[in-house]
Amino acid sequence: MRNKSGFLILFMLLAATALSAQVAKPRKGTFALTNATIETITNGAQKGTLLIQNGKIAAMGASVTIPAGAETFDCSGLTIYPGMIDGGSSVGLSEVSSISLTVDNDEIGDITPQMEALTAVNPNGAAIPVTRVSGVTTTLVVPQNGLLPGTAALINLVGYTPDQMYAGAKVMAMNFPSAGRRGFFDQRSEEDIKKEVERNQKAMNEVFDQAALFARIDSAAQKDPSLKKDFNPEMQALAKVVRGELPLMIEVNSAEDIKAAIKWVAERKLKRVIFSGVAEGWRVAEEIAKAGIPVITGPVLALPTRASDPYDAPYANPGLMHKAGVKVALRTSSAENARRLPYNAGFAAAYGMGREAALRAVTIVPAQIFGVDKEMGSLEVGKDATLFVSTGDPFETKTLIKYLFIDGYLVPIDSRHIQLYNEFLNRATGVEK
């Protein structure tokens, strides 16, 4: 009898182990990554140990004392990099892009700055594990379309609620009225496009005038509680931009639009501005550099914007802007393809940006642009333990990610793509019935 129950307990234990092995979850702990090459980004490459404790990089270098009870990972022959940051995506906002009911980045209305991307992030979206196992740990999720589609949020790709995922930075998204076409299905006439641009520019100026006025009234109301305040979420959100509390990220792509946007930003005396997209930045790189506006560009793997352009213009664009002195970060502007960020960076590197600048463009530079460079973007003691261990250069296609840590969590190298591989590589049943 005793034996029997002993077996039962043993069986249950084994079953529990098997079960927990099946459902690997992110977990916290004290982790020592030993014998590694450490690509710090900001202080060159080092050899030694990286210690993760309480979610932070606790120590780093050749003479790190490993605390008792730490879980040790031998990283001989492997390299540690800070997690890559995608400067603009829809990861978690868009599940299946052709099915509108699964797409949460595009609310009705032209001026909806109060829309919060963070609210609609699905922490269990299938693309989240798919993206992070490629070393992309952090991403700015951006609302789309209309003049002011909403507030973008920086998230880490781990967590069960949007707040757990939130990585401490928000920016107001704006689409600068564009004179370009949206794609092959855009059949508007030149005249219609021009009219629409003028209409949109007028609307843009009106809304920013209103926001400035609202901010003044709002400031006065804070001093005098007797002043009645209307519920005005649009203006409340935009007032943060007017006051410089929230950066304004302006999507702008054609050369003419970029020049117009630079002029508009100066006229409006906007302080914290980021340009996103910037597909033709190479045409006006000097102007962007002179304006001192940082840029989040991409995808790099894209077609030239004009039939007459050099075939490699999109590949060369980040490098040309970088060389002109523009602060350049990269993005995929995608949901399910955000895992291609390292490859976009690889192409930018090959076509003129160079590997070092390209690496910075997916780590420390976006962290600086979003104002979170004290927490992430490089490997430094005290920063968040958001990093990965790879077999080599993360841009190189065949490189594999061995271990992944996001915000101190050890994240399993697992995703639906990997699960399907494991199930179907050698399918249990053959072709017989």
Place this chain on the structure above:
Amino acid sequence: MKNSLLLLPLLLLGVWGFAQSKTGSILLKNGTVLTVTKGTLQNTDVLIVNGKFTQIGKNIVAPAGTKVVDVTGKYVMPGIIDAHSHIAIDAVNEGTAPVTSEVWVGDALDPLDISIYRALAGGITSVHTMHGSANAIGGQCETIKLRYGAYNPEDLRMEGAPRTIKFALGENPMRSHGEGRGIQPRTRMGVEQVIRKAFADARDYDAAWAKYNAEKAANPRALQPVYNRRLETVADILKGNIIVHCHSYRADEIYMLLNVCRDFGVKKLCFQHVNEGFKVAPELAAFGAGASVFADWWAYKFEVYYSTAYNAAILTRNGVVTSINSDDAELMRHLYHEAAKSQHFGGLSDDEALALITINPAKQLGVENRIGSIEVGKEGDVAVFDQHPLSVYAIPQLTIVDGIIRFDRQNDKKDMRLEVDPAQPIPAFNMENYEHVDRCMQGTEDLWYYLFENEKH
């Protein structure tokens, strides 16, 4: 404006000489030659004479007058083949009926498409340019060579390449006809029956002609059947004269078509996209059907939600002849990089990965005896890279089609249009293809507009 008007005849003149001949001779000296089928040869010369590989080896002496290019330190691979594209054609979809086998994209070739040059700049030399996927049985496709510079559409054709036709399963034909027009197919059940009916009708049609042909000599009053190009084409499929290339995603619909083809004796079959091919890889292998897949595209529609980027590796390991295609003018610019993803997702060897974009698509198009590897006797299509083509840092340097250099990074003129519209010296800015759209549905824009634009605003 004036300048560009003056430039126009010069530009035309410049490319004219370039377009005169369809084959050339060239000697590539001292490269690392990735033959794909016969291993990797270090410090090796490759000689192409009149468009064919004539010698591969050391210290080859070229016939007098042959152009010689030193490729020391560079990588020479077979010209890349894209088994699924829609470039170089003016029309993609004849989306007016569930069966439109009478149409042929070869009637709509556009040699001026700038996408041809952009593809050459990615090492591509041959392309299977296809009808779209609006119909269960779509139009016939065309295998072309990227002879950019030619003005005659005829010069693009790969002469003598087998005929191919586009089939389509799943959401696209269901949306175009069932949802869009209220006729079958609206379901995957309907798709099967549309194809079965077309096959059965074609069999009857062919029998009627056979009967007529047999009796017309003896019986002058024998009634000639009405000629029907739609059924004539499907009958050619049943006779094995046309290779079926079928747009497909889900495992069940792939399995369905295997059964339909088996019932009608259709053996030449290659699935396109085939995102869930990995689920029925043993069945595909047993049938002998090919699979032409994306490296890692998924989740852009529901039927590709349960995809895996390990698809190419699983199919390869199960013995399916597998290729990686683009279906997209952007993606086709870096198929060598797409092939490299099979090393990240599934650990394929260099030769296995390169086969996905060379000899395997050649097999799927029935031209494996002519292109797809560097072997003496084959056609002189070559891509030269500065680094190993499976490296993300590799930059295509030289693309040669039939022994003629069609892309040379050193002599890239920046503006490589063949045709300049004098009224529009600088073409309008166009952010095409910033996000993935299903190129297979090109030509159904009204429907697209209805489905996406109106819905959003």
